[in-house]
Amino acid sequence: MSEFISYLFAILVVGPLQAELSERLQGVPSTEIVQAGRACISEGGPELLRRAREDWAWAAANAIGVGVGVIDPLNLLAGHSGDCDRLLQAVSNRSGGEA
Numbered sequence: 001m002s003e004f005i006s007y008l009f010a011i012l013v014v015g016p017l018q019a020e021l022s023e024r025l026q027g028v029p030s031t032e033i034v035q036a037g038r039a040c041i042s043e044g045g046p047e048l049l050r051r052a053r054e055d056w057a058w059a060a061a062n063a064i065g066v067g068v069g070v071i072d073p074l075n076l077l078a079g080h081s082g083d084c085d086r087l088l089q090a091v092s093n094r095s096g097g098e099a
Contacts, residue, residue, distance in 0.1 A: 009052035017073035
């Protein structure tokens, strides 16, 4: 059952998270930030899937929140690594604080 939850979470959250990240990094002039984004998703994605397998309520709440637009999927990466924190700061500054 936990593998099924992980699979659903990957489809409903991690996939859109990667797409959102790619969209927000379009036109970012800093290769450092783009590299931080790649490192963040490669580290944070598996961690999110692990947490989804272990905590079904967290997975469901976040999948629904991302699906209806209440939760910014990038915020799920906050605190995972220095790369994630740099990335979130950069996209937050770029989008006027909406990240």
